[in-house]
Amino acid sequence: MKKNKISKNWINKQRRDVYVRQSIVEGYNSRAVYKLKEIDEKFKIFKNGNSIIDLGAAPGSWSQYVSKKVKHAKILSIDLLDFEKIENICQIKGDFTDDVSKKKIKDYFYSKVDVVISDMAVNTTGNKNLDSINTSELCIEAMNFSKEVLKEDGKFISKIFMGSTFNEIIHESKKIFKENKVFKPAASRKDSKESFIICKFLR
Numbered sequence: 001m002k003k004n005k006i007s008k009n010w011i012n013k014q015r016r017d018v019y020v021r022q023s024i025v026e027g028y029n030s031r032a033v034y035k036l037k038e039i040d041e042k043f044k045i046f047k048n049g050n051s052i053i054d055l056g057a058a059p060g061s062w063s064q065y066v067s068k069k070v071k072h073a074k075i076l077s078i079d080l081l082d083f084e085k086i087e088n089i090c091q092i093k094g095d096f097t098d099d100v101s102k103k104k105i106k107d108y109f110y111s112k113v114d115v116v117i118s119d120m121a122v123n124t125t126g127n128k129n130l131d132s133i134n135t136s137e138l139c140i141e142a143m144n145f146s147k148e149v150l151k152e153d154g155k156f157i158s159k160i161f162m163g164s165t166f167n168e169i170i171h172e173s174k175k176i177f178k179e180n181k182v183f184k185p186a187a188s189r190k191d192s193k194e195s196f197i198i199c200k201f202l203r
């Protein structure tokens with residue numbers, strides 16, 4: 001399919017999408033917010049006073065959600081890209097996988113945190129299998145980082161792609177966390193292999 005035909009299809013899909021329209025009305029930067037909202041409502045993730053790390057945060061709707069929902073929260077967001085300033089959030093531009101970024105995050109909190117959320121995804125290459133492998137690597141890196149920074153009763157939420165690396169992710173998550181669930185919110189497009197892993201309580 002030609003490139004401009006793909007982008008026309010994408011624009012038409014966005015126009016029809018109820019979550020896109022809702023996010024505009026409610027002032028969120030992306031429809032992705034409704035995935036996190038549904039996860040939060042089902043798995044009771046956030047509590048007032050929580051410290052929260054948002055990995056791969058741009059354009060910022062997950063950070064907007066926690067900033068509004070969680071009173072007296074301490075929140076840090078990181079992304080490779082710049083994104084607009086969000087109230088009550090410490091925003092870092094950088095590659096999460098760099099040691100320098102990890103140190104900045106740890107230094108900001110100084111002590112262990114309550115929740116790590118990651119919606120990180122690599123730029124797509126067009127090869128679905130390769131994209132899923134690359135995004136899975138980010139998920140595993142985020143999970144290993146969470147092991148270092150989370151409190152014992154901490155929670156970890158991450159985007160995953162159902163594919164060849166799924167079993168490895170589940171295997172790793174079971175080594176680190178006592179509770180592990182996989183959930184696909186209604187707002188996650190049906191034709192996408194995207195899903196989310198919800199982990200609680202460090203081993």
Ligand SMILES: C[S@@+](CC[C@H](N)C(=O)[O-])C[C@H]1O[C@@H](n2cnc3c(N)ncnc32)[C@H](O)[C@@H]1O
Binds near residue numbers: 060096097
């Ligand atoms: C699906 S978007 C996140 C959407 C976001 N949750 C929201 O609600 O607006 C995925 C993001 O992951 C970021 N990302 C990918 N690899 C990253 C890395 N190594 N470090 C930091 N951010 C990364 C991308 O730049 C992109 O903005």
